Amino acid sequence: MTDTIQSAIDYMQETRDRMMEDYKALLRFPSISADPAYADDVCACADWIVSQLAAMGFENCEAIATEGLPVVYGEWLKAGADKPTILVYAHYDVQPVDPLPLWNSEPFEAVIRDGKIFARGASDNKAGVWGNLKTFEALLRANGTLPVNIKIMFEGEEESGSPSIEAFVEANKERLRADVLLNCDGDFAPADPKLYYGGRGMVTAQVRVSGPAADIHSGLYGGLVQNPLHVAGAIIGSFHDAAGRIQLPGYYDDVMEAAPAEKDRIEAGFQADSLLEGAGVDCFWGESIAPASERATVYPTLDIVGMWGGYQGPGIKTIIPAEAGFKITMRLAPDQDPRAISRTLKDYVESFATDTVQVECKIGENAWYFQLETEGPWLEAVQSAIEETVGLRAQLVRTGGSIPILGVFNRLIGLPITAFAFGHGEGIHSPNEYLEIDTFFTSLEAAARLYHNLGEVAG
Amino acid sequence: MTDTIQSAIDYMQETRDRMMEDYKALLRFPSISADPAYADDVCACADWIVSQLAAMGFENCEAIATEGLPVVYGEWLKAGADKPTILVYAHYDVQPVDPLPLWNSEPFEAVIRDGKIFARGASDNKAGVWGNLKTFEALLRANGTLPVNIKIMFEGEEESGSPSIEAFVEANKERLRADVLLNCDGDFAPADPKLYYGGRGMVTAQVRVSGPAADIHSGLYGGLVQNPLHVAGAIIGSFHDAAGRIQLPGYYDDVMEAAPAEKDRIEAGFQADSLLEGAGVDCFWGESIAPASERATVYPTLDIVGMWGGYQGPGIKTIIPAEAGFKITMRLAPDQDPRAISRTLKDYVESFATDTVQVECKIGENAWYFQLETEGPWLEAVQSAIEETVGLRAQLVRTGGSIPILGVFNRLIGLPITAFAFGHGEGIHSPNEYLEIDTFFTSLEAAARLYHNLGEVAG
Numbered sequence A, B: 001m002t003d004t005i006q007s008a009i010d011y012m013q014e015t016r017d018r019m020m021e022d023y024k025a026l027l028r029f030p031s032i033s034a035d036p037a038y039a040d041d042v043c044a045c046a047d048w049i050v051s052q053l054a055a056m057g058f059e060n061c062e063a064i065a066t067e068g069l070p071v072v073y074g075e076w077l078k079a080g081a082d083k084p085t086i087l088v089y090a091h092y093d094v095q096p097v098d099p100l101p102l103w104n105s106e107p108f109e110a111v112i113r114d115g116k117i118f119a120r121g122a123s124d125n126k127a128g129v130w131g132n133l134k135t136f137e138a139l140l141r142a143n144g145t146l147p148v149n150i151k152i153m154f155e156g157e158e159e160s161g162s163p164s165i166e167a168f169v170e171a172n173k174e175r176l177r178a179d180v181l182l183n184c185d186g187d188f189a190p191a192d193p194k195l196y197y198g199g200r201g202m203v204t205a206q207v208r209v210s211g212p213a214a215d216i217h218s219g220l221y222g223g224l225v226q227n228p229l230h231v232a233g234a235i236i237g238s239f240h241d242a243a244g245r246i247q248l249p250g251y252y253d254d255v256m257e258a259a260p261a262e263k264d265r266i267e268a269g270f271q272a273d274s275l276l277e278g279a280g281v282d283c284f285w286g287e288s289i290a291p292a293s294e295r296a297t298v299y300p301t302l303d304i305v306g307m308w309g310g311y312q313g314p315g316i317k318t319i320i321p322a323e324a325g326f327k328i329t330m331r332l333a334p335d336q337d338p339r340a341i342s343r344t345l346k347d348y349v350e351s352f353a354t355d356t357v358q359v360e361c362k363i364g365e366n367a368w369y370f371q372l373e374t375e376g377p378w379l380e381a382v383q384s385a386i387e388e389t390v391g392l393r394a395q396l397v398r399t400g401g402s403i404p405i406l407g408v409f410n411r412l413i414g415l416p417i418t419a420f421a422f423g424h425g426e427g428i429h430s431p432n433e434y435l436e437i438d439t440f441f442t443s444l445e446a447a448a449r450l451y452h453n454l455g456e457v458a459g
Helices: A002-014 A016-027 A036-055 A126-143 A165-171 A228-238 A260-268 A272-279 A338-350 A377-390 A404-412 A437-456 B002-014 B016-027 B036-055 B126-143 B165-171 B228-238 B260-268 B272-279 B338-350 B377-390 B404-412 B437-456
Strands: A059-064 A071-076 A085-091 A111-113 A116-118 A149-155 A180-183 A194-199 A201-210 A301-310 A323-332 A358-367 A395-398 A417-419 A434-436 B059-064 B071-076 B085-091 B111-113 B116-118 B149-155 B180-183 B194-199 B201-210 B301-310 B323-332 B358-367 B395-398 B417-419 B434-436
Touching (some): A002 A016, A016 A116, A085 A126, A126 A149, A126 A437, A165 A404, A194 A417, A228 A301, A228 A323, A228 B228, A228 B301, A301 B228, A323 A338, A338 A358, A358 A404, A377 A417, A377 A437, B002 B437, B036 B059, B036 B126, B126 B149, B126 B437, B194 B417, B201 B338, B377 B417, B434 B437
Parallel strands (some): A085 A149, A180 A417, A194 A395
Antiparallel strands (some): A071 A149, A201 A323, A201 A358, B059 B071, B111 B116, B201 B358, B301 B323
């Protein structure tokens, strides 16, 4: 079997230049999911990937229509019933490119310089699509077969909030049945490999607070007409007590204390100094609630991410403004139900309405926390592959951020999930996104070992 | 004496067309005080008025330099020691003209159409300057003398907050000595004459609340780093209790209950229905503090006139923003010291600072309440002149607004103050400002009677 891996790796190295040239074809599709003007390009990109899968011998390849943009599906199930089936996730859609003037080359031209390939999506996450395709190609060329059964699910809406994925998964549960889900959306840094094994849920909301029909004169109306900015301030100011504890009713009811092993993992991955430096503050806030490492990862938060109202220009304008608004992001602890929390938030915020000031809270995104394997054979397959390739095991890191799609899979598919990413890049969601070609090829080697290792797990 | 008035009125009517043509010369000066680019134009306008006064026989005419833009001074003191001396206030500077595209004719061209003269400043307040000049000219032509002694004080910085007037008055107390101050900044509507006899003081401030060195990720830092928008909201939300009572320490200490006669006057001038309609609300707010009429006029207020922070665009941005800000306007009751209140405000707001969130409160404007005569011979001279001219006496109205310059005069000069305005106009501080020519000439007639009446008051 080791010979098979080496043959695949040899093939990867031999075809390296052509592989990167061919990658440009995928990168040239401006598959921007957030902008409806690019819908045809997203679909064309899906069709192209389908054709690539089919050409490699995958079966039932299809760009499956959803309520939004298509999911690329394809399967290779010839490894045998005793081999596990791996559901491989990545996404082929990309972020918008604004601000375009800051790019040093056209975002969809895909230019190679200094050992990097520059393009929107080069790292996030067409590398996950291309990395898998090229690993399978190498394994098939070297051995005529794959060590595991594979089902491909490449999403086309990840960068626009995955609005259709839940309905898609519900409708395709049978088709997506597998032994483990491998998330290939991420970053692989050979010198410091990390694996984000858990993260928080999320609720976002926007609040509108409106009073007088128009801005009115503060001399004429001051003392007579309630100012919606005061109500907005009262809401914002009421969310936390002095210690930083969130005041929404029952907000901590489902917050469970982490298990000792989990606390240790969290603490081990927590870098207080670099966080303090990154924020430019001298100390953290909210110490009485829980240790900083846990507040940043397994405790819920509520942040006003923007607010506005009235006159913002130079000098003064003597008005009672007609309205104010603000945006909220909440990060949810494991087991906090984002829909229940959303209702609590909306009820709480709207309870501030008065006879003359209206308050409307619109819920935006809604995501469950996510949880990947922290032990067991699936994770071990990943760790061994990385260790065999770069001599290090990935550090298991709990993030305070959110990966909504993984929360959906946790709840809807109920499979164990592990993760592996292709290559290191920078400029994700920013100008001049790139993928390092060397680290991409390192990850291809590791992927060949990974699929081999997965084949050794009892199916 | 009545013959003298009629001769002056006849002269006004005979020279009506020329008088309006000549007014254009004054209106053509773009005497915008708020924009330093127009400083030379403001000075040229002052010099031109000085030359007009001198040509009419006024003495010691001068554009007196201040720390900012000049005050036009001139005196005519030949009425005799037994006649009172009237200090006449108006301002010759004007508001900026933006937005220029909304003007139907050039703002400084001064175009007459439909019985109106259109120009920036045509009503506010070059009408006060020109109305006085033409009244004095008519009285002098008809009679060779004026019925009172006159001192002219035409300000050049009213529209930019009168930054130099306090120092000017302090430095020129002797020169400005008089029996009564006549404020000619205002509007005269013959069908519904009003006289604003009192108004509130004012304090404005801007607050900056800053936390992390830059916007930081709410997933990474949520729960760890204090969000400056929460602190801003806490400050804004803390200013009032649920009943609308302002929570600044001692804020109501100097708020005195109005005298019964004053309460009656306030109530008589209070139009609840039109205020409710103007604000587009169903009811007022703060009823438990005092009756609505008094809350709008003699009780202090605190309004946030603008606030901002973080991301205000469409969708969401998952950040803890680096900073927030807001602007405050307070209207002060009679006897509330704006400087003491400013200190209280600054101390209160800045007390919300924490280990990691800085709060800075910068005080802007600072104005005392003002109080004009509500009875007595000076006011009666105004009322009789109006009644003799249009058959109505001016309604005495207390405003909740502020006229900072009058508060300065109340405290620094200590003269009785009354008011009279020239003509009715619209578009003050807006595009297409105009003065109605008919109502301007009605007010000129009334002014001839006013100065005659003032001459009858024992000096």
